[in-house]
Amino acid sequence: MKIVILGGGATGMGVAAKIKRLKKDYEVLVLETGNYVSLGACGLPYFVGNEFEDKKMLFARTIEKFNESGIDVILNSKISNINFENKKMLVNSKEIVYDKLVLATGADAFIPKIKGLENIEYHKLTKYEDAEKLKELSNSNNIKNVLIVGAGFIGMELAENLINIGKNVSIVELENQISSRLYDFEISELIKNNLEDNNIKLYLGNSVKEFISKESKILARLNSEEIECDLVVIASGFKPNTESLINSELELSSNNAIIVDKFGKTNIKDVYAGGDCCVIENIITKKYCYSPLATVASKQAKVIANNICDIKSKFNGTIQSSIIKLFDKGVARAGVTENEAKLNNLNIKTVFIKDKDHTHYLKGQKDIYIKLIMNKDDNVIIGGQMYGDKDSILRFYCIATLIWNKTKITESIEQIDLPYSPPFSKTYDIIHIALSKLLV
Structure with missing residues (x-):
């Protein structure tokens, strides 16, 4: 049995490790488009903020450790021409076949369309290389004023860590309250007061209309005022990393996330999916929701691996804790x-x-x-x-x-x-x- 897994994040490597523990004779191949696997992305804001210095702590296991357990990993994989019917694909121009396929392609930062954004150097924080570059810049004396677009988890955590290393931080948020999809007004107001009490300048119910490069500075034009800054971070949320699958036979949700059942199966035979590239059921509303959280990814990984190994297992949904x-x-x-x-x-x-x-x-x-x-x-x-x-x-x-x-x-x-x-x-x-x- 040959299992091919697309993606070396929490879901992909979790599936791989669990399968090899259950079925040592199964062939497991992980294809990762980047140059590392098993990144603990939740720690990135704290790495930027110098809460710890050893970058190795961001990675749960090394590729060598995975190799020792019998898992093959191909980094910098360019994947194309996935043929679900014939169970094969091209990887770095070489044909690879599979018996079962796991899609664990994760998510990437959602980048809003803002006039002038393409003319400035902006940053995001979803990958290790993002954090490494931000850490280098943030620790420079030339960077004093930072503008963060978006007041989600990443935006707020990064803001705290930048304040802690002596930066001036502003956050622009389109909604009138902080994380309105997650918190009601009473809690959002407490969060707002916390951020402002800690010297974070908030621009709620606002948006950047245009970015202008101004010598060594960046000028952000909002609805009614302008902000001059040294560094811009886009933290406007996530989108499922499924662009190459949009025109395939896979059933996708309105935001192009993969729809899976309680067993991690897609609508295509022998194709599973899990993690940040999927939507899952909210057990209260009984509706699909997009919840790109590490806790969900790790639980789905176990379910997918069990079912591939003929151990009936079910993912029971989420309450988005x-x-x-x-x-x-x-x-x-x-x-x-x-x-x-x-x-x-x-x-x-x-x-x-x-x-x-x-x-x-x-x-x-x-x-x-x-x-x-x-x-x-x-x-x-x-x-x-x-x-x-x-x-x-x-x-x-x-x-x-x-x-x-x-x-x-x-x-x-x-x-x-x-x-x-x-x-x-x-x-x-x-x-x-x-x-x-x-x-x-």
């Missing part, structure tokens, strides 16, 4: 937002409360905020968001578990036996308070 650190605070979310619930015509009840993260007689007590969303038709919790100290935010794992298990809010759940100790919480935690308010 995420957590992000912003300076000394953390923000977490899972499930649907209030806005998303309304768009899906769900009959909901919401609570938003502020409390303290631990007992008052110990130093360092801080505010913590939580928003919960419940479907009133069945009393099932379907969404949650939390903002607080970066240590106290970890209690959100409990909320994500309740949402994942489609937990019905009852008196018993209100009394959930959470651990208590004065340095960590109050006897009646903010989670208890929020659950009790849903029952009123």
Whole structure:
């Protein structure tokens, strides 16, 4: 059995490693268009911000280690003429055949069409070489003012790290609130205040109309004002890396991501796909969603490998859980937002409360905020968001578990036996308070 995998990211290398553990006699070949595999892309903003210096720490395993386990890797692969019917393709002008194919081509940065963008040197942050170049520039005394286009996870994490190394940072965001698809207004406002309190200049409900190269500077013309900067980073989100597959027999979603079933199978026999190039099912809305997260990619990798090796395995979907650190605070979310619930015509009840993260007689007590969303038709919790100290935010794992298990809010759940100790919480935690308010 010969397995060919397109893409050496989290999904591709996860599938390869799992298959070789299960079926040592299977031939596994990974084709990677770049010159490395197994990059931990989530660490890139922190590498740029000098949180660590050893670039090897960004890579989970070396190619040599994969080779030792029997996995062949071809770097700098130019892949063309994929023939799904005859199970063959051209790779660097050489024909390669397969028994089963895994598409794990990942995602790339979405670059908006902005007048003058092609005339300036701009940067993105999706690959190692992006981070290496940004790190070099950011550590230069010539770079003082940085403009980031987009206030998503990458934009905010990079902004924090640039502030920490002494840069002046501005963020331009098209929406009127931060990450409106992920957070409701109450949480977005807390994020906004955090960024501004840490000297990040925000231009919300705004966009760059034109970039102009001005000697050694770059001028960005917004809706009603101009910003002069030394460095521009485009962080406007991601798009699935499927351009070469658009006119193929593969079934794609509206954003050209690959549609797969719960077993990682595409609509073509013996062709699987997973990770950032795919859409997956949201278990609450039952609709496809695009969720390019490492946690999803690694879980899909295991499912795909199991099914290729005749171990029936199912990917159960997503609640799009995420957590992000912003300076000394953390923000977490899972499930649907209030806005998303309304768009899906769900009959909901919401609570938003502020409390303290631990007992008052110990130093360092801080505010913590939580928003919960419940479907009133069945009393099932379907969404949650939390903002607080970066240590106290970890209690959100409990909320994500309740949402994942489609937990019905009852008196018993209100009394959930959470651990208590004065340095960590109050006897009646903010989670208890929020659950009790849903029952009123």
